[in-house]
Amino acid sequence: MAHPTVAVLERHLTLYKRLWRASLFSSFLLPLLFLVSIGLGVGGYVGTVEGVSYVEWIVPGVLASTAFQMAVGECTYSVLGEFKWTRGAHAMFATRVSAWDMVRGWMLYIVFRVEVAAVVFLAVVAAFGVLASPWAAVTLVVVGLLAVAVAAPVSAFSASIDHDSYFALLFRFVMIPSTLFAGVFFPVEQLPALVRPLAYASPLWHGVELCRAATLGVAPPWPVWVHGGYLLAFGVAGLWWAAFSFRKRLQD
Amino acid sequence: MFGLVAEHQPLIHARGLVKRFGEFTAVDGIDLDVEPGEAFGFLGPNGAGKSSTMRMISCVSMPSAGELRILGMDPVREGPAIRARLGVCPQLDNLDPDLTVRENLTTYARYFGLSRAQARERAEEMLDFAQLRDKASSKVEPLSGGMKRRLTIARAMVNEPDLVLLDEPTTGLDPQARHLLWERLFRLKQRGVTLVLTTHYMDEAEQLCDRLVVMDGGRIVAEGSPRSLIESYASPEVVELRFGSEPLEGFVERLSGVGDRVDVLPDRILLYAKDGDDAVSEVHRRGLAPSSVLVRRASLEDVFLHLTGRTLVD
Numbered sequence: 001m002a003h004p005t006v007a008v009l010e011r012h013l014t015l016y017k018r019l020w021r022a023s024l025f026s027s028f029l030l031p032l033l034f035l036v037s038i039g040l041g042v043g044g045y046v047g048t049v050e051g052v053s054y055v056e057w058i059v060p061g062v063l064a065s066t067a068f069q070m071a072v073g074e075c076t077y078s079v080l081g082e083f084k085w086t087r088g089a090h091a092m093f094a095t096r097v098s099a100w101d102m103v104r105g106w107m108l109y110i111v112f113r114v115e116v117a118a119v120v121f122l123a124v125v126a127a128f129g130v131l132a133s134p135w136a137a138v139t140l141v142v143v144g145l146l147a148v149a150v151a152a153p154v155s156a157f158s159a160s161i162d163h164d165s166y167f168a169l170l171f172r173f174v175m176i177p178s179t180l181f182a183g184v185f186f187p188v189e190q191l192p193a194l195v196r197p198l199a200y201a202s203p204l205w206h207g208v209e210l211c212r213a214a215t216l217g218v219a220p221p222w223p224v225w226v227h228g229g230y231l232l233a234f235g236v237a238g239l240w241w242a243a244f245s246f247r248k249r250l251q252d
Numbered sequence: 253m254f255g256l257v258a259e260h261q262p263l264i265h266a267r268g269l270v271k272r273f274g275e276f277t278a279v280d281g282i283d284l285d286v287e288p289g290e291a292f293g294f295l296g297p298n299g300a301g302k303s304s305t306m307r308m309i310s311c312v313s314m315p316s317a318g319e320l321r322i323l324g325m326d327p328v329r330e331g332p333a334i335r336a337r338l339g340v341c342p343q344l345d346n347l348d349p350d351l352t353v354r355e356n357l358t359t360y361a362r363y364f365g366l367s368r369a370q371a372r373e374r375a376e377e378m379l380d381f382a383q384l385r386d387k388a389s390s391k392v393e394p395l396s397g398g399m400k401r402r403l404t405i406a407r408a409m410v411n412e413p414d415l416v417l418l419d420e421p422t423t424g425l426d427p428q429a430r431h432l433l434w435e436r437l438f439r440l441k442q443r444g445v446t447l448v449l450t451t452h453y454m455d456e457a458e459q460l461c462d463r464l465v466v467m468d469g470g471r472i473v474a475e476g477s478p479r480s481l482i483e484s485y486a487s488p489e490v491v492e493l494r495f496g497s498e499p500l501e502g503f504v505e506r507l508s509g510v511g512d513r514v515d516v517l518p519d520r521i522l523l524y525a526k527d528g529d530d531a532v533s534e535v536h537r538r539g540l541a542p543s544s545v546l547v548r549r550a551s552l553e554d555v556f557l558h559l560t561g562r563t564l565v566d
Contacts, residue, residue, distance in 0.1 A: 001365040001367075002362065002367070004332075004363060004365070006362075007363045007365070008363075010359070011359045011362070011363075014355055015348070015350055015351065018350060086346065086347075086349055087345075088346060088348055090312075090342065090346050091342075091346040091347070091348075091360070093312060094312070094335060094342070095336065095360070095363035095364055095411070096333070096335055096336035096364060097363050098331075098332050250312060251312050251313065252273070252307075252312075252313050252314070
């Protein structure tokens with residue numbers, strides 16, 4: 001008998017079948033635009049960063065931030081809607097599907113989406129010859145981990161709010177600052193020492209550094225297990241929070 | 253039917269069941285037993301505690317006090333195991349609007365652990381049951397209210413549940429859609445499916461329920477078959493008298509003693525009597541000339557209004 005988690009994943013995939021073409025197109029177009037405008041445009045002025053060309057330096061950052069933005073974006077309105085508008089979560093909860101099954105099925109779906117986008121992205125940039133090391137394949141593991149570390153707490157947040165206006169706060173105070181200051185476009189050492197810990201706190205920074213180490217074939221700034229462990233801890237805590245807030249919303 | 257519950261164990265067993273939300277007590281100590289094969293109804297005005305009771309039975313709301321067993325299991329510890337054998341049709345539709353009618357059924361079947369082949373097979377059966385075969389490949393969004401309800405009920409049946417819970421199944425539907433839905437539910441009843449439903453429509457309760465309870469203010473105020481409730485709480489016949497635009501209070505005294513009870517409504521007077529025609533003769537004998545007279549059999553509505561009062565509950 002199929003595990004209820006699998007049934008939840010299947011439902012999300014069935015829904016995804018309706019829009020995969022549009023989403024696949026945007027998942028490769030958007031990072032490409034970024035690379036061309038910032039990598040080639042800005043890169044022409046910057047020259048090299050940490051000993052490599054700016055395009056090579058920025059590729060892993062854009063990859064990680066694509067995963068990050070996808071994880072945030074997919075887990076806001078769609079999650080709130082499951083509880084508030086379509087009430088799909090209530091429908092599932094009337095069966096043998098538990099809150100944990102819903103969280104796990106949803107996370108598997110998000111990881112699937114992020115992996116597809118990452119594969120497309122890597123294929124595109126590989127064609128431009130900006131992946132220096134075969135270790136680049138490891139980024140697929142990193143973005144999967146990053147996706148859960150971000151998607152789990154964001155889903156928990158989305159399931160705990162009553163109104164979608166809270167998303168504006170999430171976008172303004174979490175998503176955009178993370179994207180701008182977590183080492184995607186410039187090394188965090190450029191930041192004043194006082195605000196650097198904020199970058200260290202963001203799961204995105206750890207994802208970016210691991211991806212960069214992989215595509216350049218060098219060691220990351222902190223030991224791999226610290227970066228990886230941070231993402232893992234963030235993800236596990238997020239999963240518990242998500243299961244808690246899903247259940248709280250569905251059961252009284 | 254599973255041997256476990258087929259014997260002498262009721263499907264729903266509640267003693268002193270209470271649900272509180274902070275200071276507010278929604279369900280105030282009710283006792284219930286629903287046996288396999290029964291069609292059981294909760295009748296009551298808005299806010300009577302029907303939906304809170306239903307939510308506890310469907311294991312999505314935890315009792316605040318009292319005893320509750322569903323299918324012989326404890327809803328607090330065995331929620332998913334119980335829900336696996338329930339069919340729930342909620343008050344608010346929660347179909348997947350972007351999936352097709354068929355996909356809604358197969359997806360839901362998978363939640364219960366049916367194999368893909370079983371899910372497809374079951375979905376086809378349910379398409380026929382819900383009379384939605386020609387809509388199978390249509391998305392849910394554009395369907396009419398009645399079609400969506402039928403699909404929701406069909407979806408609730410997809411796991412061949414031991415117990416089907418319907419929370420106000422026909423609220424908001426037009427008369428044709430309601431009658432079609434009743435006919436479908438009647439069919440389930442004939443197949444021996446145990447139905448538990450809430451409603452504030454008297455005709456619905458009379459049509460579908462073998463037994464029902466009337467709830468008011470979180471308590472059960474009456475229990476029995478529709479017929480026995482009418483016999484205990486209303487007289488066999490009711491005479492409705494209208495007197496044009498004259499104030500009705502003036503007639504009450506002149507009608508005293510006619511029938512068992514007199515009830516004044518804003519627009520008419522109701523006389524509860526064993527024999528309606530006798531009561532009408534008596535009204536004429538007393539020299540009263542109502543502008544219209546209607547003799548009818550007492551209905552559950554008379555019981556309901558008698559028990560829960562005429563104050564509007566919003």
